[in-house]
Amino acid sequence: MFKRLAEAERQAVDAPVRITVDGLDVACRAGDSVAAALFASGRDACRDTVVNEVPRGPYCMMGVCYDCLVTIDGRPNRQACMTQVEQGMNVERQHGAREVR
Numbered sequence: 001m002f003k004r005l006a007e008a009e010r011q012a013v014d015a016p017v018r019i020t021v022d023g024l025d026v027a028c029r030a031g032d033s034v035a036a037a038l039f040a041s042g043r044d045a046c047r048d049t050v051v052n053e054v055p056r057g058p059y060c061m062m063g064v065c066y067d068c069l070v071t072i073d074g075r076p077n078r079q080a081c082m083t084q085v086e087q088g089m090n091v092e093r094q095h096g097a098r099e100v101r
Contacts, residue, residue: 002039019089035080047094
């Protein structure tokens with residue numbers, strides 16, 4: 001569905017930023033948002049809805065819709081589209097209702 005442009009793919013290969021997504025290693029481009037990295041790695045869902053557990057993915061990519069919520073380094077409800085990848089970041093898909101901390 002989504003793929004990187006040739007220049008962006010070359011940057012991701014030449015100097016990758018490595019993150020873990022649901023336990024799997026993913027190479028990203030420096031400056032990518034977590035949502036862009038998820039799309040580029042072939043993932044289209046970040047979380048499941050609370051009521052029916054329907055998969056949801058980034059929609060607006062500008063911080064408005066909140067459909068891209070993920071758990072980053074153990075912190076839930078982080079907006080994937082508004083968070084830049086960092087080396088060694090651990091990203092997990094959110095399932096169901098989250099605890100309010």
